[in-house]
Amino acid sequence: MKSFFHVSDIGDLGAALGEAKQVKATPFAWKHLGENKTIMLVFFNSSLRTRLSSQKAALNLGMNPIVLNIGQDSWKLETEMGVVMDGDKSEHLREAIPVMTSYCDLIGIRSFAGLQDRAFDYGETVLRQFVEYGGKPVISLESATVHPCQAFADLITIEEYRKKKRPKVVLTWAPHPRALPQAVPNSFAEWMNAADVDFVITHPHGYELDPAFAGNAPVEYDQMKALEGADFVYAKNWSCPGVTDPARYGQILSKDMGWTVDARHMAVTNNAYFMHCLPVRRNMIVSDEVIDAPTSLVIPEAANRVVSAQVVMKRMLESL
Numbered sequence: 001m002k003s004f005f006h007v008s009d010i011g012d013l014g015a016a017l018g019e020a021k022q023v024k025a026t027p028f029a030w031k032h033l034g035e036n037k038t039i040m041l042v043f044f045n046s047s048l049r050t051r052l053s054s055q056k057a058a059l060n061l062g063m064n065p066i067v068l069n070i071g072q073d074s075w076k077l078e079t080e081m082g083v084v085m086d087g088d089k090s091e092h093l094r095e096a097i098p099v100m101t102s103y104c105d106l107i108g109i110r111s112f113a114g115l116q117d118r119a120f121d122y123g124e125t126v127l128r129q130f131v132e133y134g135g136k137p138v139i140s141l142e143s144a145t146v147h148p149c150q151a152f153a154d155l156i157t158i159e160e161y162r163k164k165k166r167p168k169v170v171l172t173w174a175p176h177p178r179a180l181p182q183a184v185p186n187s188f189a190e191w192m193n194a195a196d197v198d199f200v201i202t203h204p205h206g207y208e209l210d211p212a213f214a215g216n217a218p219v220e221y222d223q224m225k226a227l228e229g230a231d232f233v234y235a236k237n238w239s240c241p242g243v244t245d246p247a248r249y250g251q252i253l254s255k256d257m258g259w260t261v262d263a264r265h266m267a268v269t270n271n272a273y274f275m276h277c278l279p280v281r282r283n284m285i286v287s288d289e290v291i292d293a294p295t296s297l298v299i300p301e302a303a304n305r306v307v308s309a310q311v312v313m314k315r316m317l318e319s320l
């Protein structure tokens, strides 16, 4: 595996889920693979789960992780080509990337969408430069449009908790005070479309996800109707993806608190499990009673971030 951005990069999902089960049961069985190998984890943005789970996964495989916080531990980096660098950014990615990759065998990148320029974000401009100039396998640790380590962990969690062969999984938009990227819902949709589940998306008008990720998943604008009979409810906020109105890309179109997932919403489901990638704003995205209920999977989901990251790193090490 040379890169991990999309569900297609993992190949057969059944095989990947089987491998995840093995890795979870015997996390240190492949410690020899990472001997004398280094993974660099580069963060342009904050993180709790991704940072820690990636380091833990690397350590389980016997690798040495190096974590770099861009702009705090390093110079501020320029990401756009052809600019006059007369601002506060001292170094360009064009030099920084090959320097960083000369010190490691694998590299993971966290680089959120700026939400200003849809073409720049949806072109995965930063991530693509790491592929082009780095020459080492690249993992998206949440880039402008995708968060595959999260989506894989979400799928592992659904596989562990599903009570029927083909559960109904609902991705619901929920309100948030700040404009957030679409990476999590994009990847969740992409992975659910490839999985053996009945997948439904619900959100207010204007929040339509890019068709490259939403595919043919049904979109139901009536949230309560979408949630009827759901086995898993996956809540997430995202800003306007700019599909129906490119001028509104990255904007907040609604703060309707009626979309906050609470007991009223969960009551119409099939005693559904609640999921969220975290961090979560309590009583904005989800009520205390729903996230604190025994049916909340937010902690097992976060724990499975080690498993998903370890499967990906293991495969990359095996193909070096």
Ligand code: CP
Pocket: 046, 047, 048, 049, 050, 051, 142, 150, 277, 278, 279
């Ligand atoms: N879910 C997730 O990626 O969490 P962090 O932003 O804390 O890494």
